[in-house]
Amino acid sequence: MIPELAFFAYRLFGRRLRGWQFKGLDERLRRAGLLMPGEVYFSFVLLICLVVFFGGWLNGFVAFFGLTRSPTFSALLSLPVGVLAAVVCLAFLYFYPSVRAGKRRREIEANLPYAVSMLSILSAAGVPVDRAFGLLAMLERSGQIGLAGEAMVINRDLLLLGGDLISVIKEASERKVSPHLSSLLQGMVSTIQSGGGLTTYLQEEWRSLMRLHRSLMKELLDFMTIVAEIFMAVMVAFPLILIVMLIIMASIGGAVGAAAPESIVPLVVYGLVPAAGIFLLILVDLVTPRVM
Numbered sequence: 001m002i003p004e005l006a007f008f009a010y011r012l013f014g015r016r017l018r019g020w021q022f023k024g025l026d027e028r029l030r031r032a033g034l035l036m037p038g039e040v041y042f043s044f045v046l047l048i049c050l051v052v053f054f055g056g057w058l059n060g061f062v063a064f065f066g067l068t069r070s071p072t073f074s075a076l077l078s079l080p081v082g083v084l085a086a087v088v089c090l091a092f093l094y095f096y097p098s099v100r101a102g103k104r105r106r107e108i109e110a111n112l113p114y115a116v117s118m119l120s121i122l123s124a125a126g127v128p129v130d131r132a133f134g135l136l137a138m139l140e141r142s143g144q145i146g147l148a149g150e151a152m153v154i155n156r157d158l159l160l161l162g163g164d165l166i167s168v169i170k171e172a173s174e175r176k177v178s179p180h181l182s183s184l185l186q187g188m189v190s191t192i193q194s195g196g197g198l199t200t201y202l203q204e205e206w207r208s209l210m211r212l213h214r215s216l217m218k219e220l221l222d223f224m225t226i227v228a229e230i231f232m233a234v235m236v237a238f239p240l241i242l243i244v245m246l247i248i249m250a251s252i253g254g255a256v257g258a259a260a261p262e263s264i265v266p267l268v269v270y271g272l273v274p275a276a277g278i279f280l281l282i283l284v285d286l287v288t289p290r291v292m
Contacts, residue, residue, distance in 0.1 A: 009047035010040045017042065030175050031101035033149055045093045049086045056085030101177065102286075104148035108178040109216075111146045113209040116184065118145070120202035129192070130158050130165050150177060166192065180209065220287065227284060234276045242268055 022038025029041055036044075060081030064074035115136060122132040137155035139145045150172060157168040166189055173185035184205055191201045243265055250262045 005047070006036055006040050006044035009043035013043040013046050014039065025097070027176075028097040028101060031104070031177050032097040033100070033104055033177075034097060041097075045090065048093060049090050052089040053082040053086035055082075057082030105178045107146050107148045108150065108181050110213075112178070112180055112184070113206060113213050115145050115147055115151070116202055116206045116209055120199060120206055123199040123202055129188070129198070133158065147181075148177065150175075150181065180212075223287060224284075227280060231280055235273060235280070239268055239273050 017039045020039065020042075022042060025038035025041065029036060029038060034041065057078045060078030061074050064077045065071065068074055068077075118136060118139070119132055122135065123129070127135070133151055134155050136145065136147075136151040140147055140149070140151045145151075154168055154172050157163045157171070158165065163171075169185050169189050173182040173189070176182050187201060187205065188198065190196075191198050246262070246265050246268075250260065
């Protein structure tokens with residue numbers, strides 16, 4: 001659905017975008033696995049932002065018209081609502097390829113040692129490299145190994161597009177989805193071209209990646225310990241202390257600025273605590289590797 005809508009948007013805005021440079025956007029889209037040119041994605045962003053603008057303006061118009069009963073005044077007041085909605089949508093769609101690329105990179109780096117181990121085993125058994133990537137793609141398709149679709153893309157380029165092994169691996173390394181994967185693929189190309197021992201190279205790479213993986217897991221464990229302490233302080237101790245203070249202030253007739261202390265308690269319970277919990281969940285989700 002989204003690719004069809006993106007190319008429809010390109011038919012609407014494509015002529016106006018001729019001559020624009022989308023080199024950086026093209027690179028982010030390749031890393032994110034979004035198989036469309038930069039001008040097509042930018043056209044899609046423009047179309048969605050226009051739809052969101054008119055949707056926000058219409059909703060704001062209905063809300064303000066119900067309050068003021070003035071069409072002109074409601075239309076003017078609704079313009080900032082539409083602009084704000086479009087700006088939020090633009091920011092989300094602008095950063096989405098980078099966020100998606102980061103997610104794919106973490107997934108690849110978390111599962112790369114296991115994929116390299118399988119490649120080294122297949123190489124030691126005498127399986128050709130193209131056939132090994134085919135088996136890796138089959139395991140990735142079934143969800144047993146997660147490389148963010150890179151093995152399936154390599155296998156597709158080899159089988160369906162008829163590319164030669166060296167060119168396909170070079171192209172995969174140039175996508176730079178993960179620096180570790182790019183380094184591995186470049187080393188495979190150099191080893192194959194020089195006639196070296198591919199099995200030995202893959203085994204050495206596996207040992208190196210496992211050492212790196214263990215160090216990253218140790219750092220992640222240390223970070224999770226800090227997050228747990230922050231959770232106890234922000235989600236448990238601080239709300240309880242704050243609520244007790246507000247209750248004491250309310251009992252002695254105190255005030256927080258112009259607000260009564262008892263009116264701040266619902267904000268703490270239904271606003272501050274859920275917001276802090278959501279922030280911590282997003283933080284943990286961003287740093288946790290995806291292991292299949």
